[in-house]
Amino acid sequence: MKVKYVGKIDTLAFEKNKIYEVISVEKGWYRIYTELDEDYLFPPYLFETVEE
Numbered sequence: 001m002k003v004k005y006v007g008k009i010d011t012l013a014f015e016k017n018k019i020y021e022v023i024s025v026e027k028g029w030y031r032i033y034t035e036l037d038e039d040y041l042f043p044p045y046l047f048e049t050v051e052e
Contacts, residue, residue: 003030003047012036019050 001022005014013034014020023031029041 001025001030001049002051003032003044004050005046006048007046013040014046020047 002019003022004017004019006017007014010016013036015035020032023033023039025031026041029043030047031039031041033039
């Protein structure tokens with residue numbers, strides 16, 4: 001799945017409106033590699049699905 005970061009907070013981990021690959025979905029949260037080259041779990045409300 002591919003998602004676009006639409007969170008309201010600017011972070012070092014994500015670039016606004018950039019597309020990211022979801023590695024897995026765990027308990028409803030998305031595991032994504034960040035701009036820091038590490039993977040973490042994030043809540044889905046921070047993203048917009050662009051490809052299932």
